Amino acid sequence: MLRTLSFFLALLGLGLSEKVTFENHKVYRLLPETQEQVDLLHKMEDSVGFSFWKGPSYVNKSVDLMVTPSNLAEFTELMTLNGLKYEVYVDNVQRLIDTENPKTRSSSKDGSISLNEYHTLDEIYSYVEYLAKNYKEVEVVDAGRTSEGRVIKGVKISYQEGNPGIFIEAGIHAREWITPATALYLLDQLLNSTDKNIRALAEKHDWYIFPSFNPDGYVYTHSKNRMWRKTRSHKNTFCAGADANRNWDFKWMSGGASNYPCAETYAGSSAFSEPETKSMAKYIKSVGNKLFAYISFHSYSQLLMFPYGHTSAHLDNYNEELSIGKKTIEALRQRYGTKYVTGNIAETIYVASGSSSDWVKANLKLPVVFTYEFRDTGKYGFLLPADQIIPNGEEILDSLLAMFQEASRLGYPNSA
Template identity: 40%
Template sequence: MLARSARIVHSDDKVKHRVLTYNFQEKIDRNLAEVQPESIDASQLDWRHFFHLKTMYEWLDKMAEKYPNRVTVLDMGSSTQGNAIKGVKLTSNANNKAIFIESGIHAREWISPAAATYIINQLLTSQDPKVQQLAQNYNWIIFPSVNPDGYKYTFEHDRMWRKNRQLFGTCRGVDLNRNYPDHWNSTGSSSDPTRYDYAGPSAGSELETKRLIDFIRANADKEQIKTYIALHSYSQMLMFPYGYTKERVSNYDDLQEFGKKASAAIKAESGRDYVSGSLFETIYPSSGGSMDWAHSEAGIPIAYTFELRGPPDSQDLFILPAVEIQPTASEAFTAIRTIVEAAAEKGYYK
């Protein structure tokens, strides 16, 4: 909670400042009231509420039961605390190129798992011919929560928890999006276990990181994964490699073009402004991210990190109200659809 008396910067300090909120706990309490009970039937999952990990996983199972010829439930393996890392593969043709989407690597960013389930639902149920074409022309591999321990913890204990739940003495957690073995801990991360951006004791040290790396290595060629999307919040940005350096990837111009087209498509849909560029140029330097690893080490040519709603100056920070779920998820799907269509025109999926 931030009380009025907690303002640290005084008016005579001549330092520009802005108080985002006087009572952050109120926002958290309202957000928690938008969570459906863990006991709810998974068939009731929607995009007007937030849902527990158990409900999301049960919903994936129900989608596989409902669409047995199109949906396969996937399991990367267990997390640090023994939770499954479950996802789905949506298949129309075994020879299709694949789009991979991971979300929830930062536990408190509830909108990203919600957006992932929205995208799954759209690909399975939409009557829009353009969406049906996407579902038919590409296979989709989607994992709504690649940090299930952290996600559960945000519902049960600390809404603002970011990291996984690995124990280091009296401290817990590694920022999984700083733990990948690509220029690990070189910039924008920390060696201090008490920090929110702790990169871990070594590159790829965390079980959740290993699970995703092993999955991509086993499937990148077999499944012909040509696009990697990591869903995050917030700041309304569509970013591509690199995060650790201003050096440009070989297909920088294409990724910039696709990102700008996606930003324009979102603007046309909702009026929201999304910025596109390399991660290093757009938000801040960071190393050890899954996107950089997927592009550089796994050789996936089209890789993006999306920062979804709200805007950079959001007063809600990561506590996005449930009323924002559907429009935010729609923006994410519009961006993905635009990027895939633009990349197809340039021959990336041949």
């Protein structure tokens, strides 16, 4: 058994204690042009040595795949045999990891934080406590526990209790570091901006902002494996964790999720098998009647999507969400020219079931539910350099202003 275990660990590039290196791991962009090629890529999702940065969906939709040096020969053979076109997007993943954060990190004694670098979970949580200490509008929310026993901490900002609520979730996928960083940027702006539009947005709503829905995974991306996506539960033999955004109890395992425990999109042993999703669902429900909007942050691909992911059918208030989506991405583009695409999840990216946004839409019937996939379109992928945190944050805030303006024009929330 031990031998099998270490064999698999070796395959996964995991020593028992040291940090995983991604030296000479490459990311390829592939373009499947037939359904057979799409099917082949789906099969590769369940095999060791290949890690999808952007999974397969439809014919003529590109796919990003990270390949280890030891799997390179097999990869090129598979591509050639099946006539799949590919090009290198990232030549050496480790080089991007090494240059992602500034060389000199700032240090803080009081818990305040610099917004143009990526932070550890401890730093994020100290910042959250710092905000609660320094702003009377801020309250720290303890919304649950992870499988390793960490607290899932959020921030509630309320200038006037009873304002229509907006919930923002970041970091459900551990390696998408730009998402917690952007949540921190928003917290700062909602509390400190002097721009009158931002002030009005901040003060007219109650904000529930969670920088990390997956603290165990996030810690693991710092301590062991920068490219970790899932939770860190240990329910099966050798592959830890489940995809926390395939684990929610709405149309669970009905497409775009895997029942293979080692796959990046493993849906878990059952719906809400992960303590993170189970406790967050409970918390979200407990404040559900105060909310009209739920926003989840992901990276990358520059998309703004709305439910549903399990079907491409145009359900609920599809037309209104599309109208809000269009206004939102138009506003987002103004500042830096960053182009997003909007549409429902299944049509815009791929079929994916068991996501938090589908669950929220179906259970709480909120009119405004969106999922962002932030910068970029693949040059850096999950390893967006820290000097893009603030520009990304600025354009996202521009877009949120437009989102809630258009929502309001459509009568959401009804009480406003």
